[in-house]
Amino acid sequence: MPNPSRISRMALVFAASGLVSMAACSKGDDASKAASVPPLPAAPPPAPAAPPPERSPASPGGASAGGSGPSQGPDSIDPNATITGQITVAASVKAHVLPTDTLFLVARRPSETPGVRGSLIAVKKLSAAKLPLDFTLSAADMPFQGGTFDGDVTLSIRDDKDNDPMTRLKGDVFGTLPKVHVGARNVKLPLDQLQKEDESLTGANPHGGPMQMGGGGPMGGGALPPGHP
Numbered sequence: 001m002p003n004p005s006r007i008s009r010m011a012l013v014f015a016a017s018g019l020v021s022m023a024a025c026s027k028g029d030d031a032s033k034a035a036s037v038p039p040l041p042a043a044p045p046p047a048p049a050a051p052p053p054e055r056s057p058a059s060p061g062g063a064s065a066g067g068s069g070p071s072q073g074p075d076s077i078d079p080n081a082t083i084t085g086q087i088t089v090a091a092s093v094k095a096h097v098l099p100t101d102t103l104f105l106v107a108r109r110p111s112e113t114p115g116v117r118g119s120l121i122a123v124k125k126l127s128a129a130k131l132p133l134d135f136t137l138s139a140a141d142m143p144f145q146g147g148t149f150d151g152d153v154t155l156s157i158r159d160d161k162d163n164d165p166m167t168r169l170k171g172d173v174f175g176t177l178p179k180v181h182v183g184a185r186n187v188k189l190p191l192d193q194l195q196k197e198d199e200s201l202t203g204a205n206p207h208g209g210p211m212q213m214g215g216g217g218p219m220g221g222g223a224l225p226p227g228h229p
Helices: 004-036 091-096
Strands: 082-089 102-108 120-127 133-138 152-160 173-181 187-191
Touching: 082 091, 082 102, 082 152, 102 133, 120 133, 152 187
Parallel strands: 082 187
Antiparallel strands: 082 133, 102 120, 102 152, 152 173, 173 187
């Protein structure tokens, strides 16, 4: 007859073996289940960056279409609001005009009072290095904002040896056209008269002695002495 204690030991061995087998089966099932899970989908590629907004083509004045920018430039000047012509020098005064001299081309409103300078409209500084000299005067040459370059003007040209528009020295050569309409073409503006005495628009004498006042300053007004344009 079998020994009861031996039977008990054998039962314990079989039970332990069963537990080990069950654990192994359970791990195998878990591994099988884990292997059967499909992989996660890959992350989508990043969306392409949006293209930069198109820029409007630049307008002739330098601003974008529809935007704000300079409203006045060489391309925005009305071609009809100009005076074009040629500065000449008379043979009688040619010896007084040197290539190193400065020319001041000036447009003023005609004055209704004789001997009184009209208000300044436009001014241009030129070189006397080459005469005759073609010129164009327009709104681009106006020193004051808010005015208009139109109608009739008095046009003058002065050969200035001290490069100072506020002084008129004896012997300077000048010329004047009393009425020129803005829009005129092929205007002949001659240097044909000699300044008879020193004159200043400020009253200062560059030679240290008394100087006759031009009167009224560059803006206009005041009586003009002999020889003043």
